[in-house]
Amino acid sequence: MSDRSALTVEAPGAGGVGASEPAIAIEALERRYGERLALSDVSLTLERGLTLGVLGSNGAGKSTLLRVLATLLRPHAGSVRVLGAALPAEADSVRARVGFLGHEPLLYRELSARENLRFQARLHGVAAARVGELLAAIGLERRASDPVRELSRGMAQRIGAARAVLHDPELLLLDEPRSGLDPAAWERLEPLIGRSSGRTRVLVTHDVEAALAECDAVLGLRAGRVEYLGPPDGERLRALFRA
Amino acid sequence: MTRAALAILGKDLRIELRTRESVPAMALFSVTVFVLFHYGLDRDSLDGAIAAGVLWVTLLLATVLGVSRLFVTEREQGGLDGLLLAPIDRTAVWVAKAAALLLYLLLLEVVAVPAFAVLLLGTDLLAVLPELVAVLVAADVGLAAVGALVAALAVETRARDLIVPLLLLPLVVPVIIAAAAATEPLLAPAQRPDELGRWLLFLGLYDVVFILVSVAVFDFLLED
Amino acid sequence: MFGKGFAPLSILTAVAVAAAAAMVFFYAPLDADQGFIQKIFYVHVPMAIVGLLGFVAGGIFGFQHLRSGDRAHDLRSYVAIHLSIVLAVGVLATGAIWAKASWGHWWVWSEPMLTSYLIIFLLYCCYQPLRFSIEDPDRQARAASVFAVTAGVFVPVNFMAVRAVESVTHPRVLSTAGSGMPAEMAVTFLVSLVAMALLFATLWKLELSGKQAAIELRRLRARLELDAERSEPLADARPAPGAAAVPAGQ
Numbered sequence: 001m002s003d004r005s006a007l008t009v010e011a012p013g014a015g016g017v018g019a020s021e022p023a024i025a026i027e028a029l030e031r032r033y034g035e036r037l038a039l040s041d042v043s044l045t046l047e048r049g050l051t052l053g054v055l056g057s058n059g060a061g062k063s064t065l066l067r068v069l070a071t072l073l074r075p076h077a078g079s080v081r082v083l084g085a086a087l088p089a090e091a092d093s094v095r096a097r098v099g100f101l102g103h104e105p106l107l108y109r110e111l112s113a114r115e116n117l118r119f120q121a122r123l124h125g126v127a128a129a130r131v132g133e134l135l136a137a138i139g140l141e142r143r144a145s146d147p148v149r150e151l152s153r154g155m156a157q158r159i160g161a162a163r164a165v166l167h168d169p170e171l172l173l174l175d176e177p178r179s180g181l182d183p184a185a186w187e188r189l190e191p192l193i194g195r196s197s198g199r200t201r202v203l204v205t206h207d208v209e210a211a212l213a214e215c216d217a218v219l220g221l222r223a224g225r226v227e228y229l230g231p232p233d234g235e236r237l238r239a240l241f242r243a
Numbered sequence: 244m245t246r247a248a249l250a251i252l253g254k255d256l257r258i259e260l261r262t263r264e265s266v267p268a269m270a271l272f273s274v275t276v277f278v279l280f281h282y283g284l285d286r287d288s289l290d291g292a293i294a295a296g297v298l299w300v301t302l303l304l305a306t307v308l309g310v311s312r313l314f315v316t317e318r319e320q321g322g323l324d325g326l327l328l329a330p331i332d333r334t335a336v337w338v339a340k341a342a343a344l345l346l347y348l349l350l351l352e353v354v355a356v357p358a359f360a361v362l363l364l365g366t367d368l369l370a371v372l373p374e375l376v377a378v379l380v381a382a383d384v385g386l387a388a389v390g391a392l393v394a395a396l397a398v399e400t401r402a403r404d405l406i407v408p409l410l411l412l413p414l415v416v417p418v419i420i421a422a423a424a425a426t427e428p429l430l431a432p433a434q435r436p437d438e439l440g441r442w443l444l445f446l447g448l449y450d451v452v453f454i455l456v457s458v459a460v461f462d463f464l465l466e467d
Numbered sequence: 468m469f470g471k472g473f474a475p476l477s478i479l480t481a482v483a484v485a486a487a488a489a490m491v492f493f494y495a496p497l498d499a500d501q502g503f504i505q506k507i508f509y510v511h512v513p514m515a516i517v518g519l520l521g522f523v524a525g526g527i528f529g530f531q532h533l534r535s536g537d538r539a540h541d542l543r544s545y546v547a548i549h550l551s552i553v554l555a556v557g558v559l560a561t562g563a564i565w566a567k568a569s570w571g572h573w574w575v576w577s578e579p580m581l582t583s584y585l586i587i588f589l590l591y592c593c594y595q596p597l598r599f600s601i602e603d604p605d606r607q608a609r610a611a612s613v614f615a616v617t618a619g620v621f622v623p624v625n626f627m628a629v630r631a632v633e634s635v636t637h638p639r640v641l642s643t644a645g646s647g648m649p650a651e652m653a654v655t656f657l658v659s660l661v662a663m664a665l666l667f668a669t670l671w672k673l674e675l676s677g678k679q680a681a682i683e684l685r686r687l688r689a690r691l692e693l694d695a696e697r698s699e700p701l702a703d704a705r706p707a708p709g710a711a712a713v714p715a716g717q
Contacts, residue, residue, distance in 0.1 A: 034604040035689035072327055073467050096330040106325040108316055110258045122250035123329035147261075163325075223696065392617065396610055400600040406593065410614075413590035414621055417628035424632055445631065449624060456620050460613045463533040467606070 021084040023048045023171055023200040024069065030077035031064055031224075038064045040224045042078070046217070048170070051201040053215030053232070055208060055241045060221040062204045063102075066173050069202060070100040083170055096124065099169035101177055101193065105160025109149035113140055113159045116148060117166060124167040134162040139188050153180045161189050165197075172201045178210070208241050244338070247331035251339035256346070258316050265312045266350050269305040273355035276301045277362045288365030295426035298359050299382075299419050302348075305355065306386050306415075307408045309347050313340050313394035323398070327465060337391050337461040344394075345387035352379050364430065371429040374436045378429075381446035382422040385453060389414050392457045395464050421445045473672055480669045483662035487655070495655040504568035509655060511561040513663035514554050515580050519622055521551030521667060522587065526619015529612035541608040542682075544615045546674045548594055550667060555588045579630040586625055590618055 024046040031039040039061045046052050054062045067073045069082055071091040080087040085094045107116045117131040135144045138158040148156055157180050164172065172193055178186055191197055195214055205211055211218050212232045220228030220240055228240060259265055280297045281287070289297060317323040326336055356375070360368040368375070390411060397406045425442035428435055491509045498505035528544035531537075562581040567573050576582055597614055601607040 035685055037693065070328060072324060092330055095328060098328075100324075100328055102324070104324075106322060106328075108254065108258060108322060109319065110261050110316070111254070115254075115257070119250060119254050120325070120329070123247055123326075123331055125246070125330075389617075392613075396597070396613060399603075399606055399610065400597060401602075402596065402600045406597055406600065409593045410590070410597070413586050413593075414617070416586045417621075417625055420628045420632050445628065449628075452620060452624060453617075456617055460530075460533060460616050463609055464613050466609075 021081070022046055023050075023083060024052075024202070025081040026078065027080075028078035029065075029068065029075050029080055031061075031068060031073060032076050037224050039068070039221075042221075042224075042226055044219060044226070044229055046200065046202070048200045049198065050216040051195060051203060051214060053211035053218045054202060054204045054221065055206075055211055055218060055228075055237065056221035057206075057241070059223075061224040062221055063175060064224075065221070066100075066102075066175055066202065066204055069171075070098060070173050071095055072100075096167060097169050098171045098173060099164035099167070099193075099199075100173045101160055101164040102175045103179070105148075105156045106163065107148045107156060107159055110147055112145045112147055113151070113155075113162075114144040116159060117162060120163050120166050126167050130166060134166060134192075137188070137192060138162050154182065154185050157181055158185060158189060161193050165192050165199075170200060172197070172199045174201060175204045176206070177203070178205075208237050212237065244332040244335045247329070247335035248338040248342070251326070251336060252342050255316065255339065255343045259343075259347075265309055266347050269308050269347065269351045270354040272308055273301050273305045273351065274358045274362075276304060277355075277359055281363060286363075289363050289430075290365045291431035292423075292427045294364055294366075294430040295423045297363065298356070298426065298430075299423045301359075302352070302355065303386075303412065303415060303419060305351055306344075306348060306390060307411055309344055309351070310390040310394045310411055311397075311404060311407045313344060313391060314398045318398065323465075333462050333465045334458055336465065337395070337457055340394065341387045341391035341457070344390045345383055348383040348386060349380075352383075366430055366432055366434060371434055371436070374429055374439055375426065377439075377443060378422055378425045378446070381443050381450065382418050385418050385446060385450040386415060388450060388453045388457050392453075392461065392464075395461065417449050418446065421449070473669075473676075476665070476672065477669050480662070480665040483658070483665050487659040487662035490655040490658055495651050496649060504565065507561050507565045507568075509659040510663075511558060511565060512580070512656070513660040514561065515558045515584065516660060517663045517667050518551045518554035518558060518584075519626070520664075521547050521554065522591070522622045523619050525551065525615045526617075526622075529615030529619065532608065532612045533616070538608055541612055542678055543675060544612060545598075546671055546678065548591060548615060550670055550674065552588070552591050552594070554667070555584055555591065558584045559588060577633055579626065579633050582633065583626045583629045586629070587618075587622055590621065594618075 022045045024044065026045070027043050029039055029042040030037065042061075042065065044052075054065060056062045064073065068075055068080060068087070071082075071087060071094055074088040074091075082094050083097050085091075087094065107113075108119075111119070114131060114135065117134060118128060120126075121128055121131055132141075135141050138161065140155060140158060143151060143155065148159065151159075157177075161177065164174075174193060177189070177193060181189070186194075193199075193201070195201075203211070203215060212234050215232055217230065218228065218232050218237060219226065220237065228236065277297070280301070284293070284297075286293075314323070317326065327333070356368070356379070393407060393411045393414070396410065397403045400406050421442045425436075425439055425446075428437035428439075487509070491506055495506065495509070497503065525544045525548035528540045528547060532540035532544060559581070562578065562584070563573050566575045566578070566581070574581075594611065594614060598607050598611050601610055
């Protein structure tokens with residue numbers, strides 16, 4: 001009994017400037033793990049330019065959902081369209097336009113920040129000059145030639161964020177991006193992956209307050225099913241997801 | 244795809260150059276095994292079939308080491324995701340890994356074969372060097388192709404260090420059959436390349452077959 | 468219950484096996500050189516041939532699974548390989564017995580079929596450990612299919628390699644088949660081969676339906692558990708009026 005119009009999250013007054021297709025359109029998504037259902041009957045629509053927060057306890061399916069959107073996992077049932085492309089059929093075209101920042105920064109520890117970003121740039125067909133720009137933006141030019149294993153976790157996370165936006169993606173998928181970052185570090189990253197970046201974002205988090213502060217809409221998952229989907233309603237969400 | 248394969252290959256070579264783990268270990272291992280064979284066989288010098296056998300068994304066992312480590316940089320910190328998220332043809336990963344393994348094997352042989360000549364071989368290596376190199380290269384290509392496939396298969400298993408040797412060694416039995424048969428007359432006192440062409444052809448066939456198989460199935464291995 | 472055609476298939480198999488046994492013991496002539504023990508050839512070689520075909524079939528099913536993602540193909544592949552491994556053990560055992568009786572050694576390196584089988588057996592011994600060392604069922608099936616395809620291609624390549632290098636010093640009955648096996652032996656051999664193939668097919672169908680039933684049972688159980696979970700009331704949920712659409716546990 002999913003009322004689709006109530007599940008569509010739109011910015012007030014956004015008349016769909018330019019892109020008419022929503023950033024994300026999911027219908028009855030199912031993803032199994034063996035016989036267990038990691039995600040079951042998940043439906044939502046997210047218009048461009050907005051931020052969707054995903055709340056839920058451990059094992060609720062948040063990371064699974066993110067990985068499906070990132071094309072790392074294929075849907076077992078239902079339909080998933082990301083930036084107008086159907087998954088898994090058109091996954092290739094999606095990868096170039098989506099940025100993913102998980103718990104791990106996905107860096108090679110023996111290579112330096114610059115080398116890691118240059119490698120990613122080559123994979124994505126992005127000009128090398130952009131690497132320099134990003135290193136400056138995250139404030140790591142001075143340590144750009146040190147191997148990643150010599151850097152702190154916070155620095156690695158910053159490089160990971162740079163890697164996620166290296167190819168200027170339209171959609172950002174972020175899994176607890178603030179973990180391991182002090183407020184100063186987060187301030188540097190904010191224009192890249194925060195609200196002011198202007199990108200469409202899906203933000204997985206444990207933190208109800210952060211979700212309320214940053215998101216245009218919130219999806220709450222429990223045991224793989226949608227328990228809440230709508231605007232950030234502080235009272236309800238705190239009741240549902242108080243740790 | 245070439246761009247992606249070259250990028251991944253370059254990344255792997257750069258890391259190997261810096262850590263210097265795989266190739267030196269394979270070389271050291273080979274020389275140690277030669278010493279073991281000396282004591283195990285109680286022979287000072289070998290020729291013909293025994294020499295070919297010792298050389299090839301040693302090289303194959305060293306290959307197992309190389310294959311086990313092929314995806315080590317990706318295994319750390321979920322680095323495979325980084326490759327999977329990129330808009331690249333996933334077969335490029337196989338191409339890069341197989342090319343890297345081929346390079347490691349060739350480098351290994353630059354050390355191991357002279358060591359073998361010095362420690363154990365009773366006949367003159369230089370006289371048959373071109374033919375021996377041909378056999379080595381033909382065999383290495385097949386080993387690299389199958390090795391990269393097995394390495395990818397083993398990435399996700401719990402018993403990785405067991406699965407690699409148990410899976411790889413039977414699969415490369417045809418390689419040792421052909422390579423040893425081709426090498427035996429080269430290392431015999433008479434040093435005549437008997438039927439070299441036939442065995443090289445067989446190795447070439449094996450290479451082609453398993454390159455095709457790897458390319459056909461590799462994509463499916465990485466997807467989820 | 469066992470799929471269509473199982474009853475006639477098993478009856479046909481029983482008939483064929485009985486016929487083959489009768490022919491082996493009463494119809495086929497006694498071999499001049501090797502005596503009675505030579506009759507083990509009628510089990511050994513059909514086992515080897517059917518086993519080889521079984522491994523290749525496992526590879527084909529594996530490839531179909533990779534292409535379609537349908538786990539039914541993976542199941543077929545698994546059963547085919549499983550049965551062929553059993554046959555491989557039989558080949559090695561009957562081969563050893565035959566070798567000991569004919570040539571005095573439990574093992575001979577000059578028989579390409581036998582040595583090929585040793586290598587193939589060693590390879591396929593990894594199949595189940597490989598499967599069970601991967602926990603995610605989808606990944607497990609995919610890795611197993613890749614293995615099945617690679618190993619299935621390997622089987623003929625390996626056989627060619629071994630044949631190419633082993634010098635044929637002992638008379639192999641298979642080669643004498645082309646160069647003048649008496650008609651009675653040839654017919655008996657063919658009947659034995661057909662019987663072995665039918666036996667394989669019957670056992671394959673049997674094991675397949677057994678496994679399918681077990682999977683169906685697990686699936687139903689999992690659904691029951693899920694339904695039980697869902698009907699428990701959620702701890703904090705109190706439907707507030709005017710809240711955004713929340714799909715209640717339907």
